[in-house]
Amino acid sequence: MKFDNIIIGGGLSGLTCGIKLAEQGKKCAIVSSGQSAIHFFSGSFDLLGKANGEEVTNPLESMKSLPENHPYKRVGLDKIERLTNDALHLLVRSGLNLNGQADRNHYTLTPMGVMKPTWLTLSDFTSFDQKDSFPWKKAVILNFSGFLDFHTLFIKDGLKKLDVQAQIKTVSMKQFEAIRKNPSEMRSTNIAKEFDKENAIEEFAQKANVLSDGFDVVILPAVFGLFNKTIADKLKEKIEKPVLLLPAIPPSVPGIRTQITLRERFQELGGTYLLGDNVEEGVFENGRLLEIRTNNHGDIKFEADQFILASGSFYSKGIVATHDKLYEPIFGLDIDGDSNREKWFDEKIFNDQAFMHYGVKTDQKFRALMNGEPVENLYVAGSVLGGANPLKEGSGAGISLLTSLHAAEQILK
Amino acid sequence: MNKNRSKEYDVIIIGGGATGAGTARDCAMRGLSVLLVERHDFATGATGRNHGLLHSGARYAVTDHESAAECIEENMILRKIANHCIEENNGLFLTLPEDDIAFQSQFVDACTSAGISTEIIDPKLALRMEPSANPDIIGAVKVPDGSVDPFRLTMSNALDAKLKGADILTQHEVVDILKDQDRVNGVELFDHAKKEKVKYYGKIVCNAAGIWGHNIARFAGVNINMFPAKGSLLIFGHRVNKMVLNRCRKPANADILVPGDTICLIGTTSERIPIEEIDNMYVSKDDVDVLIREGVKLSPSLATTRILRAYAGVRPLVAADDDPSGRSISRGIVLMDHKERDGLEGFITITGGKLMTYRLMAEEATDLICKKLDVDKKCETANIPLQGSEKSDETLNNVSQKVYSVNGITQKSAKDRHGSLAHKIAKGDENEDSMVCECEGVSIGEVKYAINELHVNNLIDLRRRTRVGMGTCQGELCACRAAGLLCESMEEPGKAKDDLANFLQERWKGMSPIAWGETINEIQFTSWIYEGIYGLKPDNN
Ligand SMILES: Cc1cc2nc3c(=O)[nH]c(=O)nc-3n(C[C@H](O)[C@H](O)[C@H](O)COP(=O)(O)OP(=O)(O)OC[C@H]3O[C@@H](n4cnc5c(N)ncnc54)[C@H](O)[C@@H]3O)c2cc1C
Ligand SMILES: Cc1cc2nc3c(=O)[nH]c(=O)nc-3n(C[C@H](O)[C@H](O)[C@H](O)COP(=O)(O)OP(=O)(O)OC[C@H]3O[C@@H](n4cnc5c(N)ncnc54)[C@H](O)[C@@H]3O)c2cc1C
Numbered sequence: 028m029k030f031d032n033i034i035i036g037g038g039l040s041g042l043t044c045g046i047k048l049a050e051q052g053k054k055c056a057i058v059s060s061g062q063s064a065i066h067f068f069s070g071s072f073d074l075l076g077k078a079n080g081e082e083v084t085n086p087l088e089s090m091k092s093l094p095e096n097h098p099y100k101r102v103g104l105d106k107i108e109r110l111t112n113d114a115l116h117l118l119v120r121s122g123l124n125l126n127g128q129a130d131r132n133h134y135t136l137t138p139m140g141v142m143k144p145t146w147l148t149l150s151d152f153t154s155f156d157q158k159d160s161f162p163w164k165k166a167v168i169l170n171f172s173g174f175l176d177f178h179t180l181f182i183k184d185g186l187k188k189l190d191v192q193a194q195i196k197t198v199s200m201k202q203f204e205a206i207r208k209n210p211s212e213m214r215s216t217n218i219a220k221e222f223d224k225e226n227a228i229e230e231f232a233q234k235a236n237v238l239s240d241g242f243d244v245v246i247l248p249a250v251f252g253l254f255n256k257t258i259a260d261k262l263k264e265k266i267e268k269p270v271l272l273l274p275a276i277p278p279s280v281p282g283i284r285t286q287i288t289l290r291e292r293f294q295e296l297g298g299t300y301l302l303g304d305n306v307e308e309g310v311f312e313n314g315r316l317l318e319i320r321t322n323n324h325g326d327i328k329f330e331a332d333q334f335i336l337a338s339g340s341f342y343s344k345g346i347v348a349t350h351d352k353l354y355e356p357i358f359g360l361d362i363d364g365d366s367n368r369e370k371w372f373d374e375k376i377f378n379d380q381a382f383m384h385y386g387v388k389t390d391q392k393f394r395a396l397m398n399g400e401p402v403e404n405l406y407v408a409g410s411v412l413g414g415a416n417p418l419k420e421g422s423g424a425g426i427s428l429l430t431s432l433h434a435a436e437q438i439l440k
Numbered sequence: 441m442n443k444n445r446s447k448e449y450d451v452i453i454i455g456g457g458a459t460g461a462g463t464a465r466d467c468a469m470r471g472l473s474v475l476l477v478e479r480h481d482f483a484t485g486a487t488g489r490n491h492g493l494l495h496s497g498a499r500y501a502v503t504d505h506e507s508a509a510e511c512i513e514e515n516m517i518l519r520k521i522a523n524h525c526i527e528e529n530n531g532l533f534l535t536l537p538e539d540d541i542a543f544q545s546q547f548v549d550a551c552t553s554a555g556i557s558t559e560i561i562d563p564k565l566a567l568r569m570e571p572s573a574n575p576d577i578i579g580a581v582k583v584p585d586g587s588v589d590p591f592r593l594t595m596s597n598a599l600d601a602k603l604k605g606a607d608i609l610t611q612h613e614v615v616d617i618l619k620d621q622d623r624v625n626g627v628e629l630f631d632h633a634k635k636e637k638v639k640y641y642g643k644i645v646c647n648a649a650g651i652w653g654h655n656i657a658r659f660a661g662v663n664i665n666m667f668p669a670k671g672s673l674l675i676f677g678h679r680v681n682k683m684v685l686n687r688c689r690k691p692a693n694a695d696i697l698v699p700g701d702t703i704c705l706i707g708t709t710s711e712r713i714p715i716e717e718i719d720n721m722y723v724s725k726d727d728v729d730v731l732i733r734e735g736v737k738l739s740p741s742l743a744t745t746r747i748l749r750a751y752a753g754v755r756p757l758v759a760a761d762d763d764p765s766g767r768s769i770s771r772g773i774v775l776m777d778h779k780e781r782d783g784l785e786g787f788i789t790i791t792g793g794k795l796m797t798y799r800l801m802a803e804e805a806t807d808l809i810c811k812k813l814d815v816d817k818k819c820e821t822a823n824i825p826l827q828g829s830e831k832s833d834e835t836l837n838n839v840s841q842k843v844y845s846v847n848g849i850t851q852k853s854a855k856d857r858h859g860s861l862a863h864k865i866a867k868g869d870e871n872e873d874s875m876v877c878e879c880e881g882v883s884i885g886e887v888k889y890a891i892n893e894l895h896v897n898n899l900i901d902l903r904r905r906t907r908v909g910m911g912t913c914q915g916e917l918c919a920c921r922a923a924g925l926l927c928e929s930m931e932e933p934g935k936a937k938d939d940l941a942n943f944l945q946e947r948w949k950g951m952s953p954i955a956w957g958e959t960i961n962e963i964q965f966t967s968w969i970y971e972g973i974y975g976l977k978p979d980n981n
Contacts, residue, residue: 067965069973137975139937173874175884175921184933211875274973276917342965348956350732368956369725376948377941377971377978382960418972 029330030056030299032438033319035306035357036337036345038063039424040409042289044335044431046117049296051439056329057298058321060305063343064410064423065289068282069274070249071135072118072125072428074111074146075099076421082144082158086425087111087130096414098426101391102433114428115147121292122256123285124150134158138178138273140185146425151249151259151281153271159189163243163269166193169235170248171200173207176215176276177248193246196238202227219253219280228258232265239268248275252284309334309358311397316358316405333438336360336387336395337409337431345411346385353385358405361388361396363413379419386413393434406434449475449607451809452627452642454614454656456480457487458590458795460648461597462802462821468604469824470810470817475640476598476606477629479613481901483594485650487795488904489721489753491673491707493684493698494518494526494586495796498533498558499691501550502543507772508554511796515584517822518799523829525593529699531585531684532561532570534577536737539689544579547688551583558583572681572739585684587700590795591904595894596826597798603827610895612638617645617660617787624660624778624786633897644809647789651718651756657789662782664789665759668718670752671708672727674735674954677746679704685738694734697742706735706742713754723750723953746958749950756791773797775804779812786812876925877918880907887925899923899943909947916966919943920974937980944970945978 032048034041037059045057075086075093083089087108090099099107111129118125125147127133132144134155142158155161166186168179183193202221206212221227228251239245249272252259259281263270294300305322318328338345338357346362347354348371353362364385365371371382387395387407394401409427410417417423451467453460456478464476478484497511518526535541544560551558559582566580567573573580602608611632618626618639626641647656654666679699687695698705709727728750735742758774774792778784790805803819810817872885890896890905902922903909909919919940927936944966951959970976 064968067969067973137973139975139980141975141977143975175874175876175924176917178920178924178927180924180927180933181937184937207874211878213874276920277969277973340964341961342968344961348960350729350956371960372952372955374722374949374952375978376945376967380967383964383967418967423968423972 028056028327030054031331032056032333032335033058033329033331034335034337035319036063036339036343036409036411037290037300037302038337038339038343038409038427039065039289040337040339040427040431041335042286042293043114043117043428044337044408044435045293045298046121046289046296047432047435048438049293049298050117051435053438055293055298056301056331057293058301058304058306058319058329060303060344063286063339065282065286066279067277068279068285069135069137070149070152070272070279070281071143071145072127072147072424073417073421074129074132074425076132076144077419083421084132084144085130086132086146094414098412098414098430099422101393101414102429106433107429110429110432111146111425113432117432118147118289122288126150126154136185136271136273138181138275140182140188142189144421149281149285151252151272161186161189161191164191165242166191166244166246166271167239167242168193168195168246169198169238170195171203171218172197173203173213174218174248174275175213177273182246182273194242198231198234198238200227200231215248215250215275215280216253216278216283218250222251223253223255223258225258225261228262228265232262235266236268239266242268244269244271246271246273249273250275250280253280254284254287256284256288306338306357311402314400315403319357333404333406335406335408335431335434335438336411337407338411340386340410341382343410346387348382355387355411358395358397358402360402361399362386363388379416383416383418384413387411388413392437393430406437408434447473447641449473449640449642450813451475451644451646452477452640453646453648454627455485455647455649455652456482456594456598456608456610457485457648457650458483458594458597458798459487459650459790459793459801459805460646461594461601462798463646463648463790463805464601464606464608465597465604465826466802466806466819466821467809468601468606469820470806470815472809472813472815474601474606475642476601476608477612477614477627477640478608478610479632481610481897481904482598482895483591483904485652486753486756487590487594487650489673489751490590490671490795491696491698491705492588492590492700492795493696494588495794496531496583496585497554497556498531498547498551498581498583498585499686499696501554501556502547503690504772505550505554507794508550508556510772510800511794512554512556512584514797514800515586518588518796519586521799521822521825521829522588522593522596523825525589525596525826525829527587527700529586529683531583531686532566532573533581533583533686533688534566534573534738535579535688536574537576537578539687541579543689544581548581556583570681570683570685572741573685574737574740579688581688585686587684587698588795589700592828593795593798593826595905596828599894600827608895611897614649614656614659617656619660619784622783622785624784643786644812645787646805646809647787648791648805650791651754653756653789653791654715660778660784660787662778662784662787664776664791666715666791667757667759668713668715669755669757670711670713670721671755672723672731672750672752673705673707674728674731674750675748676704676706676742677748678702680739680741680745687738694731695738697735697738703748706731706738718754721752721754722949723752725953727752728953747954748959750953751950758792773801773804775801775808777808876921877906877908880910880918882906882908882918884925887922891926891929896926898939899926900946902926903943909943916944916947917969920970934981937976940970941976941978941980944976
């Protein structure tokens with residue numbers, strides 16, 4: 028099979044890159060072995076939340092202080108602002124409703140009840156301008172009976188620190204009786220499937236309206252709209268008070284919907300999306316990647332002019348650690364990281380961990396290095412790149428989106 | 441518990457390991473009024489950080505006849521009284537090509553003379569009995585080794601003591617021993633929950649604080665010559681062997697592979713450490729490498745089996761009184777009457793020994809306590825089964841069937857964990873069946889039972905009682921669910937968040953020495969969930 032571009036990995040980076048290239052008329056394929064990080068998504072795309080240990084208000088400004096080998100610096104700060112606009116527009120064209128801007132972080136409330144700075148937030152969720160002011164005084168937190176994955180007490184505690192009085196109430200829904208019979212089924216996605224049906228929303232909204240009498244805001248777990256893209260909006264229309272959704276224990280319902288939305292956009296543009304297939308190896312000649320082979324397709328080779336590696340970090344197996352080394356499992360690309368495992372960790376879990384900075388080495392143009400030499404047509408994007416700790420910085424989605432667009436632009440040049 | 445402050449106990453026992461809990465049970469069974477105090481939680485010392493080998497004694501047969509004989513006797517007793525804490529797996533002593541096969545006959549003779557039954561097995565047959573064993577073995581001997589769950593064993597002793605009237609304080613640390621001239625008459629405790637000091641009085645104070653007995657003795661003004669020997673172990677996420685596997689040679693590093701439940705454990709290393717380091721149990725890279733290298737020789741498939749955690753414990757070894765150099769360290773049971781030894785009345789120390797011999801240690805200590813108190817009652821712990829161990833499987837099934845109408849997995853797991861006490865896991869409303877931890881089959885009902893009845897103060901305690909967060913659940917999501925439940929029973933939700941952070945830190949400590957492969961992937965994922973999405977911090981208040 029022959030394509031213009033083949034992308035390895037169908038997470039946020041692979042999809043962004045694929046959409047961009049397909050929009051420009053490229054014939055693209057994405058090969059992805061499994062779930063991606065978006066399945067666990069909070070609902071917010073982070074750009075830069077922390078720099079030098081301080082919370083960031085203007086990400087574009089604060090990027091200047093990042094180290095030289097940071098992916099943002101390597102993309103070039105002169106291009107970043109434009110790329111953030113492109114990213115937003117690409118996501119919106121794909122059908123996502125988002126709030127936020129790159130030169131000013133807003134805040135979202137986490138399920139621990141703390142405010143966190145971020146860049147773009149799905150319209151399901153509530154964006155706050157200020158870190159320490161909550162627009163409502165009296166909140167009712169609603170949970171479903173038997174649902175363990177929503178931490179009402181933690182939220183209540185967090186709200187107390189914001190001077191908000193909160194009360195917890197439980198709702199029973201007959202629609203959940205069946206799933207509750209099996210003790211491990213009472214999870215977000217199963218609940219969301221029931222709520223994808225409009226009459227369930229109708230019924231729930233009525234109950235919520237009764238229970239929220241006398242309160243200013245209704246807080247609910249984000250279990251609305253798995254396949255049904257309009258149901259979260261319907262819910263908000265039907266509930267008389269403002270609704271604040273907060274993430275439940277993953278998998279994330281809005282995250283899965285985001286993944287589906289982006290994948291559909293890619294496919295509508297003519298892209299080929301192969302899920303559940305693992306890229307195993309590649310054939311190289313004169314510093315070029317000619318073709319790749321996958322697990323499901325045996326001897327059928329996939330050829331392309333350019334390839335993009337967007338295979339994620341450790342958790343997606345984009346890079347692999349054994350007791351004595353780190354490696355990139357498909358091609359054996361060079362790794363930016365220490366092979367001595369004693370260097371990988373700090374003994375305190377909440378400290379900055381060295382391994383979080385590890386990734387595939389690239390040249391200035393984000394082409395992968397193999398034995399110190401760039402592979403001419405193999406670009407690297409997203410969390411498989413090293414040079415940053417996206418968790419500590421709050422830069423996960425930002426790095427993925429911007430490096431993918433950057434790689435796509437290199438190819439389109 | 442306030443009412444007890446003015447009361448004088450017959451005996452105050454320090455240390456919630458197997459020895460302390462066993463002594464509390466024995467004393468209570470003999471009608472004494474008992475207070476058991478533990479600074480953290482049950483089984484947080486050596487008891488919760490060992491191999492869980494139900495020694496047949498074979499390991500010591502050649503080098504230490506007395507210990508071997510003690511082991512086999514206690515082995516047989518524990519099978520009777522602590523049935524729910526034991527797996528009767530049997531063990532094999534394997535001779536590898538690099539070992540001296542001549543040792544085998546010496547080994548068998550020594551076992552026989554200690555009363556340990558042995559059976560020499562043809563290597564081919566041995567491999568059929570235990571397919572995971574190294575196929576290169578040139579010799580094998582079968583012995584009655586087994587596995588013991590130290591957490592369950594300790595809890596059962598403590599609960600039984602409690603049912604027989606003992607008072608128990610966890611999270612209470614002895615910070616001083618109270619004396620009236622040449623007589624010990626109580627302890628001063630620091631209550632970690634309330635952050636305050638309290639005093640309790642007793643006629644006898646029994647030091648069962650394992651290696652920390654060194655410090656306790658100091659508080660009393662006497663000196664015990666302890667020699668801390670650190671040992672490291674690895675837990676594998678999958679049970680590769682059915683039987684206990686040993687090397688048939690003089691005891692050395694990393695030569696025992698013990699199966700238990702769904703996992704197996706390789707250990708141990710042995711290293712003298714300074715007494716100042718006994719609270720700082722880290723496992724080094726070298727320890728890990730030795731354990732894997734030697735473990736793979738016993739069972740080659742360990743090379744590809746996922747390691748879940750690494751941990752280390754300290755053996756409470758004592759040097760003979762007449763040998764301050766420590767050259768003649770005893771591995772046997774050490775019982776000290778400080779009246780005889782140091783002229784200090786009302787204070788005894790029970791230490792040394794093994795998990796295996798905890799009951800015997802308790803018996804010897806209680807005999808001495810009774811003698812001092814002039815109580816004439818015989819020890820019955822060798823005959824009367826522990827709470828939860830009542831053997832009839834039928835009643836067990838009946839009871840738990842009544843308790844759980846719905847879920848087979850939870851029912852079985854809870855029964856495995858709590859024995860016949862499983863019926864205590866109340867079936868309240870329909871929601872009690874909901875799963876907190878899927879891979880270990882822990883239900884809301886079980887978590888609530890543990891919180892209400894089993895002295896659970898935090899998530900780490902809960903893990904010791906229920907196995908929440910012990911398995912390979914992706915991202916430790918079960919811990920988050922459990923934190924939600926625990927939060928309901930804590931006055932302060934902020935404390936529950938810190939507790940969750942501590943729990944993750946504790947897991948981290950066990951995982952970081954072996955964090956590669958799936959483990960590093962999981963650690964990264966867990967951090968994203970808790971720190972990234974939840975916004976959890978080391979300090980949340
Ligand atoms: C649990 C979690 C939650 C997160 N939440 C947020 C958040 O809320 N906001 C935020 O800004 N950032 C978040 N992040 C950061 C996240 O890493 C980035 O935002 C971004 O989603 C990463 O996208 P990616 O495409 O680079 O990698 P991934 O999402 O990891 O995708 C990589 C894909 O490559 C596939 N793959 C790997 N190897 C192969 C192979 N050999 N063949 C075929 N396919 C392969 C994998 O199956 C996977 O689908 C989160 C990360 C995690 C782990
Ligand atoms: C690596 C290793 C492997 C082993 N393997 C085995 C085996 O396979 N089989 C076997 O039979 N034995 C084994 N042992 C030996 C066995 O673990 C110990 O002998 C036994 O657990 C000791 O129990 P204990 O109750 O005496 O001491 P501990 O379990 O150490 O209990 C002492 C308790 O006292 C508490 N304490 C300390 N200071 C204070 C204070 N100031 N106030 C209140 N409480 C305090 C501690 O928190 C602790 O809980 C092993 C030991 C090690 C280290």
